[in-house]
Amino acid sequence: MRIFHIHAGGAFELNALPSQPPSQGFFWVACTRTAFGEQLGQIQASLQATTGLQLVDLHVSDLLNAQLPSHYDYTSQYDLLVFRRLATTQPKTAEPGRTEGTAAAPVRQSGPPVLRRIDTSPVGFAMFDQLLLSVHPTDCAVRDAYAARLLAAAPTDPREGRASPAPGARQPSSTADLMLRVVNMIVDAYLDLRRELTRQLDHWQTELLKPRARYVNWSSLLEARLSLHQLDDICEDQRTAVQHWIDELDTWAMPESSAGQRDLDLLKVRSRDVLEHIERVVHHVRRLEQSTETAVQMHFSVQSNRTNDIMRTLTALTAVFLPLNLIAGIFGMNFEFVPLVHKQDGFWWAMGSMITIAVGLVSLFWRKRYLARTGGQ
Numbered sequence: 001m002r003i004f005h006i007h008a009g010g011a012f013e014l015n016a017l018p019s020q021p022p023s024q025g026f027f028w029v030a031c032t033r034t035a036f037g038e039q040l041g042q043i044q045a046s047l048q049a050t051t052g053l054q055l056v057d058l059h060v061s062d063l064l065n066a067q068l069p070s071h072y073d074y075t076s077q078y079d080l081l082v083f084r085r086l087a088t089t090q091p092k093t094a095e096p097g098r099t100e101g102t103a104a105a106p107v108r109q110s111g112p113p114v115l116r117r118i119d120t121s122p123v124g125f126a127m128f129d130q131l132l133l134s135v136h137p138t139d140c141a142v143r144d145a146y147a148a149r150l151l152a153a154a155p156t157d158p159r160e161g162r163a164s165p166a167p168g169a170r171q172p173s174s175t176a177d178l179m180l181r182v183v184n185m186i187v188d189a190y191l192d193l194r195r196e197l198t199r200q201l202d203h204w205q206t207e208l209l210k211p212r213a214r215y216v217n218w219s220s221l222l223e224a225r226l227s228l229h230q231l232d233d234i235c236e237d238q239r240t241a242v243q244h245w246i247d248e249l250d251t252w253a254m255p256e257s258s259a260g261q262r263d264l265d266l267l268k269v270r271s272r273d274v275l276e277h278i279e280r281v282v283h284h285v286r287r288l289e290q291s292t293e294t295a296v297q298m299h300f301s302v303q304s305n306r307t308n309d310i311m312r313t314l315t316a317l318t319a320v321f322l323p324l325n326l327i328a329g330i331f332g333m334n335f336e337f338v339p340l341v342h343k344q345d346g347f348w349w350a351m352g353s354m355i356t357i358a359v360g361l362v363s364l365f366w367r368k369r370y371l372a373r374t375g376g377q
Helices: 033-038 040-051 058-063 142-152 175-191 193-208 217-248 257-330 347-366
Strands: 002-007 012-013 026-032 070-073 081-083 122-127 131-136
Touching: 002 040, 002 142, 012 193, 026 033, 026 040, 026 122, 026 175, 033 040, 033 058, 033 131, 040 070, 040 131, 058 257, 070 217, 070 257, 081 217, 131 142, 142 175, 175 257, 193 217, 217 257, 257 347
Parallel strands: 026 131
Antiparallel strands: 002 012, 002 026, 070 081, 081 122, 122 131
C-alpha cells in the first residue's frame, strides 16, 4: 500500500493511512486488491476520519472482484469507477500461496503469445472530494509508474533534499484529475502493444496466403479471433464507463471561481481525451479482427484457385489422351479387315498420327493457357 499527499506545492509519500482531513490538496491511497481485502477495516476507518464517509458494502465487493467488467457508479458522497486494464505482462510463475484477495485470479488469455500477455484485470477507483482510493492488481505497474512521476515532479524541499521539479510539471488538481491520468496511462499501455499485435497477425496472413502451405494452425488462429473479440467487448465496457463519467461531469454545478471553472473544463477535456484513446483501441482491435477474417477468406480463396488450376490441368490432359484412346480402341476391334492392320508400316502410321494429334492438342491448350499456372501461384 502506498499513500500520497498531493497539493499545489507537490506530492509527498506518507508512511501510514491519514487520520484527519488534509489541510490542502487531497490524499491518494493506492493499494493492491490483496491489501485492500486484508486491511479493509483500517481503510474504512481512515475514510471515516478524513472524509466522514465509508464505502458501501456493494462497492467494497466490486473493488474486491477480480472479474468485474468496466463500469461507473456513484452515490451522493463519492463516485466509483472500475476500469479493466489492457496491460502487457511478462510470463512468470505464480508465487506459491499467493492469491488475489478473496476473488479468483484473472483468467489466462488464450491465443498467440502476444495475446496471452495481455492482462485485463480490473482497477477500481473510489473518488471522494479529498481522497482517492485506488485498488490495483498485485502486479500492476501503473501505480508505481505514476507514483514515480508524481515524486519526480515534487518541488524542492530542503528538509528532505528533494530536487527541483521538471519544467512545466503540473500536479493533479483533484481526485478526479488524478483518476483520469491513471486511466489514461492504462489505456496508453495497450496502444504501445499495437505494433507487436499487428506483426503477429501479419505473419499469420503471410502463412495463410502461401499457396503451398499444407499446415495451418487453425486452433491458434481461432483462439486469436476469440481473444480479439473478448478485447473488443472489454473496450466497449471501458468506453461505456468513461462515457457515463463524462455524462455525470455535465451535471456538476458550475464553480463560481474562474480557477474552479478552468479545473472543470480541464476535467472534461481530459475525459474526452481518455475516451478518444479508448476509441482508438476499439478501432484497432476491430481492424485486427477484420484482417484475421479476411486472411482466412483469402486463404480459402487461394486454395480454391489452386484446386481449380489442378482440375483444369487434369481436364486438359484428359482431353489430350481421349483421341489417342479412340485410335487405340478402333485398331483393337476384333474385325478381320481393319485398315492398316495387315500393312507392314501400319503401326508407325498409327503412332505418328497419335503423336501428331497429341502435340497439336498440347500446343493448342498451352496457347489458351489451359496448361499454364495462374500468375502468383
